[in-house]
Amino acid sequence: MDSDASLIDILTAPDRFFRSLGERIENIKVPGLIIFITALLAAMTGYLAAGAVPMTGISGADAEAFKTLIAPFAAVFAFIAVFIGWGLQSLVLHVIAKVLGGTGSFKSTLAVIGYGNLPQILVSILALALLLVYHMDIENLGAALGITVLGLIFTLWSVVIWFFGFKHAHELTTAKAGMIVAIVFIVSMALSILL
Numbered sequence: 001m002d003s004d005a006s007l008i009d010i011l012t013a014p015d016r017f018f019r020s021l022g023e024r025i026e027n028i029k030v031p032g033l034i035i036f037i038t039a040l041l042a043a044m045t046g047y048l049a050a051g052a053v054p055m056t057g058i059s060g061a062d063a064e065a066f067k068t069l070i071a072p073f074a075a076v077f078a079f080i081a082v083f084i085g086w087g088l089q090s091l092v093l094h095v096i097a098k099v100l101g102g103t104g105s106f107k108s109t110l111a112v113i114g115y116g117n118l119p120q121i122l123v124s125i126l127a128l129a130l131l132l133v134y135h136m137d138i139e140n141l142g143a144a145l146g147i148t149v150l151g152l153i154f155t156l157w158s159v160v161i162w163f164f165g166f167k168h169a170h171e172l173t174t175a176k177a178g179m180i181v182a183i184v185f186i187v188s189m190a191l192s193i194l195l
Contacts, residue, residue: 010118014161017115018168025169026107031114038117039082041124046078047071048131089113089184093166096180102170112165116158123154159185 007030009017018025050071087110094102094109104112127147159181167177 007118010115010161011157014115014164015168018112018164021168025111026105028107028111028114031111031117034114034117034121035082035086038120038124039079041121041128042082043075043079045124045128045131047075048128050074086110086113086117093162093180093184096183097166097170097172100170100172100176100179102166102172102176104166104170108169109166112162112169115165116161118161119154119157123150126150155185155188159188 006017009020048071050073090106090110090113093113094104094106097104097109127150130146130150162184163177163181166172166180167174170177172180
C-alpha cells in the first residue's frame, strides 16, 4: 500500500482510495487481514457473550460448567462465520455487479467487501468495550441499545465504502453502484431485525 492509498483513506476518502488503487485492487492481502481481525474480534465477543448468557433451568456449578463448555464453541463459530460471510456476501454481490455490467474480477469484489469491513473492526472494539463496562450483562437495555445504534452507524459507513469500491472496481455508474449497496443495506437491516 503506497501513500496514495492508505487505510485512513478507506475510512475518510473511499472514493480517492479506490480510484488510486487501480489494478492493485486484485491484491486481497490487506482486505484478508481486515477480515481476519474482524473474525478475531467476533470470536472474542462470542466467547465473552456465551459466558454471559443466563442459563434457565440450570443453576450453580452446572451452569458455570456449561458456560465454560459453550464459550469456546461460540468463539470458533463466530470466527468461522466471518470468513463464510465474507465469501458468500462477495459471491452474491459479484453476481449482482456482473448482472449490472460490472467488469471487475471476483478477487476485486473480495477486496471491496474486505476493505468495507474496516469500520466493523472499530464497532467490534466499541461493542467489546461496552460489554466489558456493563460486566457482560447482555440483558442491560442501555448496553444492547448502544451496541445496536453503533452497529447501524458503522454498517452505513461500510455501505459508503462499498459504494465507492464497487463503482471503481467494477467500473459501474453511480446509479448501478448505488443499487448494489442499497440491496446490501436492505438485506443487512432485514437480517438484523429477523435475527
